[in-house]
Amino acid sequence: MIKYGEICLRGANRGLFERRLQDVIQRRLSAWHVRVFRENGRFLVESGEEAPDWERIMALTVKTLGVIGVSPCVKIDDQSLPNLCETALAYLRLHAPEEAFTFKIETKRADKRYPVPSLEVSAEIGGFILEHMPRAKVDVHSPQVRLRVELRNHAYVYAKTIQGVGGLPYGSSGRGVLLLSGGIDSPVAGFLTAKRGVDLTAVYFHSPPYTSERAKDKAADLAKALSSYTGAVKLYVVPFTDIQLRLHENVRLEKLTILLKRAMLRTAERIAFQENCQCLITGDSVGQVASQTLHSLLAVQSAVRLPILRPLAGMDKQEIIDWAKKIETYDISIRPYEDCCTIFVAEHPETKPNASAIEREERRAGDLEALIREAVRQAEIVKIGEGSHEHYRWN
Ligand code: ATP
Ligand code: MG
Numbered sequence: 001m002i003k004y005g006e007i008c009l010r011g012a013n014r015g016l017f018e019r020r021l022q023d024v025i026q027r028r029l030s031a032w033h034v035r036v037f038r039e040n041g042r043f044l045v046e047s048g049e050e051a052p053d054w055e056r057i058m059a060l061t062v063k064t065l066g067v068i069g070v071s072p073c074v075k076i077d078d079q080s081l082p083n084l085c086e087t088a089l090a091y092l093r094l095h096a097p098e099e100a101f102t103f104k105i106e107t108k109r110a111d112k113r114y115p116v117p118s119l120e121v122s123a124e125i126g127g128f129i130l131e132h133m134p135r136a137k138v139d140v141h142s143p144q145v146r147l148r149v150e151l152r153n154h155a156y157v158y159a160k161t162i163q164g165v166g167g168l169p170y171g172s173s174g175r176g177v178l179l180l181s182g183g184i185d186s187p188v189a190g191f192l193t194a195k196r197g198v199d200l201t202a203v204y205f206h207s208p209p210y211t212s213e214r215a216k217d218k219a220a221d222l223a224k225a226l227s228s229y230t231g232a233v234k235l236y237v238v239p240f241t242d243i244q245l246r247l248h249e250n251v252r253l254e255k256l257t258i259l260l261k262r263a264m265l266r267t268a269e270r271i272a273f274q275e276n277c278q279c280l281i282t283g284d285s286v287g288q289v290a291s292q293t294l295h296s297l298l299a300v301q302s303a304v305r306l307p308i309l310r311p312l313a314g315m316d317k318q319e320i321i322d323w324a325k326k327i328e329t330y331d332i333s334i335r336p337y338e339d340c341c342t343i344f345v346a347e348h349p350e351t352k353p354n355a356s357a358i359e360r361e362e363r364r365a366g367d368l369e370a371l372i373r374e375a376v377r378q379a380e381i382v383k384i385g386e387g388s389h390e391h392y393r394w395n
Helices: 011-028 054-062 081-095 118-132 185-195 213-230 241-250 253-274 294-301 317-326 355-363 369-377
Strands: 002-004 034-039 042-047 067-070 074-076 102-109 145-151 155-158 174-179 198-206 233-239 279-281 380-384
Touching (some): 002 011, 011 042, 011 054, 042 054, 054 067, 074 081, 081 118, 081 145, 102 118, 118 145, 174 185, 174 253, 185 213, 185 279, 185 317, 198 253, 213 233, 233 253, 233 369, 241 253, 241 369, 253 279, 253 294, 253 355
Parallel strands (some): 102 145, 174 198, 174 279, 198 233
Antiparallel strands (some): 002 042, 002 067, 145 155, 233 380
């Protein structure tokens, strides 16, 4: 049973959210013979297979954006009270932690046509359990087992809910280009934006021979890690050496980082138009390094027209690291390969660049447009398949 949704969703938005999420779940579970259907406010995944791979199905659903909880449950067609009692008993015999345990029954009557009020259903089942499991005790405040009975088109019995990743369904907010370096920050920025429903196309700027193949593999592995939340991700590996050398040879070293950043954004914007995207996404965090001061952010702004989303703007490094660990990108990010911003960097890059001086400096490198067009044309485009789902504990 899949619980979903943002509390603020109403009316037409809710319908869109549900349809989108159902599509995503169906697509992500297409490797299995399962049926995904909705009963007021919940999705149910039902398998006709003899030994469904529930572990992996659970792992995948808890990591699906928009899902707030997943419960392994038993579905019952016959909703009569005696049958509910028997099912609850069988469930507890199988799942109770020990012979003597405390429990509480919580009934939710989503279908108000059900003839017995929820409290009475709970009392009836509770009494039946006490009769048949003499060492069990009721504890309404902090029971070891909170057995839930939901009465819908069918009845569902479950005791455990695994927290889901939350957010909006993938793709429900539009599309964006993520500038994905091999670092710690940009994968987190990508995840947080995807979590608000933005479908990602990732772009990695590769500068051979100054950056190694391993640095490129790292970006691909990061895209793979992100895909365990989003489904397959398209990654553009853009050859950046020519642009980088052109700038390096023509501009002052202390302005190089900002100018590289502008060139990256321009290139990413070109890809964004090609991919029907409405925004660019970076891992900038205000004040973290010289290229991320407000003056620097202002100096790169005029390079592009699309909005640049910076979901890490207000985060401390430690908070970003905590996220990276949680989404399992951290171990990949700390592999030691150089990225293209760490070569040719000035010892003291400008921290307060002047936006118009930067644009003037850029003109010294001539027209970059042809180089940018060529870089996009020569980009290697890889579709990174869905990541593995071995760990399903989200919280
Ligand atoms: P990160 O940890 O994400 O690499 P950073 O702290 O190294 O960030 P910068 O090098 O200033 O900071 O990069 C800022 C942002 O620019 C990155 O978060 C990323 O979005 C983008 N970026 C930098 N280098 C690349 C690259 N080689 N390919 C794609 N995007 C890049
Ligand atoms: Mg970096």
